[in-house]
Amino acid sequence: MADIWLLAVIVVSLVFGLMAGVASPATLFLIAAIATYLLDMVTIEAALASFTNASLVTLILLILTTAALEKTSLLGRLSQVIGSDSLPVTMAKLGFSTAILSSFTNNTAVVGSLISVVRRNQTHAPSKLLLPLSYAAILGGTLTLIGTSTNLIVNSFVENAGLTPLGFFEFTQVGLVIVVAGIALLVVLARLLPDTTEGQQDENLPYLLEAKVANHSSLIGSSVQTNKLRALKKLYLVELERSGIRICPVPPQMILQGGDTLRFSGAVESVELLHQFNGLEWFGKQQAKGQNLVEAVLAPSSSLAGSSIKGVRFRERYDAAVMAVRRGQLQLKGGLGDIVLQAGDVLLLTPGDGFSGLQDRNRDFAAVNGLEHNVRLDEPRSHWVLFGFVATIAASLMQWLPLTKGLVLLLISYVAFGAVSINELRRRFPIELVIIVGSALNLAALMLNTGLADNVANGLLDLFGGMGVYAAFIGVYLLTLLLTEMITNNAAAALAFPIAYAMALHFGVDTRPFILAVIFGASASFISPYGYQTNLMVFNAGHYQFSDFVRVGLPLSILYSGIVVLMVPALFPF
Known part of the structure; x- marks a missing residue:
């Protein structure tokens, strides 16, 4: 009995700590796990075993493979969705594209990659699309087992409890209805979101970028305006050079020809825009292999x-290619390779393997800073990354190769072909998620073994006045949804699962509907910007207020919940 009370104190303290934000979720879960060990509630062997759970390992591998997927042309080509269509059509195309991508890849990575695409569009205010973008990614995560980390975390609890693991498409039928109905509602509600672009000033960081129109380019034969090369957000076409003749300003109706050199002025994130134009050979592209970009500041000495960049044979000397140059707020002109460098100039570089070890680097550059932006993989590597991922998932579905083994082989091939580096994998390793899941598995097992989950389940039964198993199912779903909005989705799943499992055992019914109540409830974060990471990402990017989430998220949450509480019991009887 003492263990129940001690564990209750630990769990309640954890919940209040998460709600108050006194520390990161990983820190709080780790403290809770250590407390259970110090109080002799769990052995060190059992505690460490939770961190090697099969579903957790699969989740880690999926997140690491995403590092390569983000560099392919797939996400970049979604920029074409944000065109000149009306807001409803654009919202529908963006919503369904995002949902499909999120069902197979990490939805946080999908949203992170598309935020810059949405913010650069010229037709619609980004604030009209960013919040629906996050919601579409959440909805898409309900389609498959790997659609969101929460699904895999719940599956790890399922396996730990000795139950049959969840199938890859086990709850896809419910997810499909949620996605179609949810995005249809978002198309209507997007108009309610504010336009927060008025009064904002873009950062004026005029990098000079240069690109040449290749002879096979699809841009040839169309005008600058038709090719949408004018007035790109934070990227401005300032000059066109043809046969040695420089044309500035560039007429919008000018027809492009092979060999034309285009010079742009823009911010660092504008480099991403050059990837979306087929047949545009930007300066330094030959060195681009998917690596992260680097900013280097020229030292006074x-x-x-x-x-000039060409004069010093920069690429051979430093094993790095210059993509762009910035000189304070001055707008540079002329050929990128012909610019005479000055102390204080900032060079945007695609570094090679030998760049970091060069002795000249520390003497010639006052500061070298890594950026979160990276360049796209070349076409062969990009195709291999996409083909390899699809083949791995297909092999798992056909039961030819376990998903975990397939992902291990895939990740090794990505490293071997240079699609991702060991340093990138080390930087992307989700240590906080590992701590949360491993610690949560310990807490969930203790809640079941000590009887704490049964006590909470009995409390829920009393609350619903013995209205039956269906009411208990709704109660579990609402509890998970409430925890998701107050804390985080992964923490909510960890705390709600043992209660749901105990509730199913109490009624002597199939555990599946109650498990799915936790899965869908943990993804139902629409009203608060703090319950889901993608919401937090767009909260700042779109300059939203909390009321914006309530205005759009509340109707979506009601629709989502209605579908779940009706469809899950119908497809998965108690």
Whole structure:
């Protein structure tokens, strides 16, 4: 009995700590797990075993493979969705594209990659699309087992309890109805979102970027305006050079020809825009292999000062290609390779393997900063990354190869082919998620073994006045939804699962509907910006207020919940 009370104190303290935000979720879960060990509630062997759970390992591998998927042309081509269509059509196309992508890849990565695409569109205010973008990614995560980390975390609890693991498409029928109905509602509600672009000023960081129209380019034969090369957000076409003749400003109706050199002025994130134009060979592209970009500031004593990029043979000397140059707020002109460098110039580089170890680097550059932006993979690597991922998922579905083994082989091939580096994998390793899931598995097992979950379940039964198993199912779903809005989706799943499992055992019914109540409830974060990571990402990017989430998220949450409480019991009888 003492263990129940001690564990109750630990769990309640954890919940209040998560709600109050006194520390990160990983820190709080780790403290709770350590407390259970110090109080002799669990052995060190049992505690460490939770961190090697099969579903947790699969989740880690999926997140690491996403590092390569983000560099393919797939996400970049979604920028074409944000065109000149009306807001409802654009919202529908963006919503369904995002949902489909999120069903097979990490939805956080999908939203992170598309935020810059949405913010650069010229037709619609980003604030009209960013919040629906996050909601569409959440909805898409309900389609498959790997659609969101929460699904895999719940599956790890299922396996730990000795139950049959969840199938890859086990709850797809419910998810499909949710996606179609949810995005249809978002098409209507998107108009209610504010336009927060008025009064904002873009950061004026005028990098000079240069690109040449290849002879096979699809841009040839169409005008600058038709190719949408003018007035791109934070990227401005300032000059066109043809046969040695420089044209500035560039007429919008000018027809492009093979060999034309285009010069742009823009911010660092504008580099991403160059990837969406087929047949545009930007300066430094040959060195681009999917690596993260680097900003290097020329030191006052740099030997490069007074010389041009071509003159010093920069690529051979530093094993890095210059993609762009910035000189304070001055708008540079002329050929990128012909610019005479000055102390204080900032170079945007695609570094090679030998760049970091060069002795000249520290003498010539006052500061070298890694950026979150990366360049796209070349076409062969991009195709292999996409083909390899699809083949791995297909092999798992056909039961030819376990998903975990397939992902291990896939990740090894990504490293071997240079699609992702060991340093990138080390940087992307989800240590906080590992701590949360491993600690949560310990807590869930203790809640079941000590009887704490039964006590909470009995409390829920009393609350619903013995209205039957269907009312108990709704109670579990609402509890999970409430926890998701107050804390985080992964923490909500961890705390709600043992209660749901105990509730099913109490009624002596199939555990599946109650497990799915936790899965769908943990993904139902629409009203608060803090319950789901993608909501938090767009909260700042779209300059939203809390009331914006309530205005759009509340109707969506009601629709979503109605579908879940009606369809789950119908397809998965008690």
